[in-house]
Amino acid sequence: MRAPARTELLAGWGRVPASASRVLRPGSVAELEDLLTHRDGSRPVIARGLGRSYGDAAQCAGGVALDCSGLNKILELDVTKPQVRAEAGVSLDELLRVLVPKGLFPPVTPGTRFVTLGGAIASDIHGKNHHLDGTIGRHLDYLRVATPGGPVECGPGQRSEVFSATCGGMGLTGIVTEAVLRLLRIETSSMLVDTERAADLDACMARLSEDEGRYRYSVAWVDGLSGGRHLGRSVLTRANHAFLAELPAKARHDPLRLELRKPLGVPAAPPISLLGPATVAAFNELWYRRAPRHRAGELVPLARFFYPLDGVAGWNLLYGPRGFTQYQFVVPLGEEATVRLVLERLSRARTASFLAVLKRFGAQGSGHLSFPRMGWTLALDVPLGSGGTAALLDGLDELVVSAGGRVYLSKDGRLRPEMMAAMYPRLVDWLEVRTRLDPEGVLSSDLARRLGLDGLRRFAAANVQA
């Protein structure tokens, strides 16, 4: 029996833009597949997981949002290969609880464990290990995808064009219902972390480029508010999974102990933003001063290393009801000046960004709309709702696109459609697969409509641009 639909105001993690969708929560993969193939009415449909993409990717104004968080069974865990087969609504949090005690770890993890496997695939997520391990798409063996024409199975060696269009496809080629993910073996649940400060952007980039291969995980937290000679001052944290022998003797009896604390909540949504330039600048100063100039070999529980912000549930509320976006872009190596220019503009505009994250990406994967490519990526929170931010961000897009870079769709709520073809040169391949799998445009989202990814009319425009 189908659950009754409720109409709900949905938004992404950035809280804007919000729109009303009918929310359906299928209880099984079969029910979800049936919902897509035998739809009542002509309402467009998008899958929604835990709502952690920042913008408008997982909502469908006037249409249907399929809440997939109920489809969270772990179907098969093969510890010899090792790999896991699971329904796509399973969260990373749920996976970690099962995997870590067995000495296994997801091959790619984002900065929060509150994402679903399906959402991770639709965004083709990357982690701090992208320079070595690529995106999640590189570690998938199999996908089952619900489409309006029925379920489709694919993988890197099976209907590989469907696979490539679906990894990073923002849920618009179909809804991933099941996946097989290859896993990483770990000996302990601790990370061996090296921390060091870099006084400015050049120093930071130089350090990130050196001994890249020595650390599986590598990232720099940049103070997005300091300008001038402090522009790009940062704290580099680089780490590897600790081996058993690297633990102190007394910790070795329980090396895979996983502590995932229930996050503390923000007690009430404040009516205004608490994260203005003054509070954030004070925080950034403190955070930079607190970091050691250089500290090697610190043992840190993996949750604290990977998911520091998961400690506060609903931290997004602190930006106030006007919301925020996360501006994340990548530019090729050699375009360091663009990264500098973007940081300069944002620090000059006193756009309060908590902390910016800078990382060096490795080679691009196969996903048609996959975000990462070889180069530098910078991500920073930008509060919205003060006049002028829209124009500021449009200006940054121009810089990024003329450097041959792109903006991350899963973080985006405001890119203009004209940018798509230039930023994503494989858009044409993607649209070809999408049109084949969903000729009537059943799968759609506010993001798809905003960027013209849902229809043929914009396809023509994109071709002209390219």
Add this chain to the structure above:
Amino acid sequence: MIDATGMPQTAVVIGGSSQIARDTLLLLADRRLRSVVLAGRGGAALEATAVELRARGVEEVMTRYLDVTDTDRLDAFAKATTCELDTIDLLLVAAGDLGTSEIDALDAKTVSRTVVTNFAGPAAAIAAFLGTLRAQGAGRIVILSSVAGVRVRKANFVYGAAKAGIDGFALGLADALVGTGVEVTVVRPGFVRTKMTSGLKPAPFTVESSAVAEAIVEGLETRAPVIWVPPVFRAVFALVRLFPRALWRKIPG
């Protein structure tokens, strides 16, 4: 779709020959606007704005004759417009006319005309689009009110009373639409130099229509429920509301 910075891609304008509407659309054209339906009575002004918008890269501009006082035709207009655009991100309601408040010139016809043009017509036009907007689960209605409606004044009390009506309608509607994804913005300009006010003596804090347009675009970005132009009017009218009537009726002009 409206993006995270409040910028619309499609717009329907009621009172499309209004100068404030034109200036607002020109700004939005530089941002995200790609499809517009301009509806109004002034054919030449509509066409002129359409030409300007196309020159600024708006892909689709359609002009439609519409008289908001002809309320019987509004449903049909809304229906046709809904079919022409895939979504309506912005419904900009700029229809209005000063009419007359000269006590000797008032009669049933002039008063009725002013009230219908500034209140009943625009309110009915919005009502005609409500079904579409609610069904699409997103959108923004921007209604041009006036400080003249905040505290009605002898010099233009018929116009002011009608604006007070549409202002109250807009605020109530905004509350009624909470949770639907449709938001409402009320714009309260003071004296704006436009064709509607040409020939009148400018009042204190007179602004150009382009300033109102800029305030509207900024208000879309800040998601302001009420926009005062110039902003100082928010404070001024907090005081003005407290004036004793005996004093208020002595305000000249």
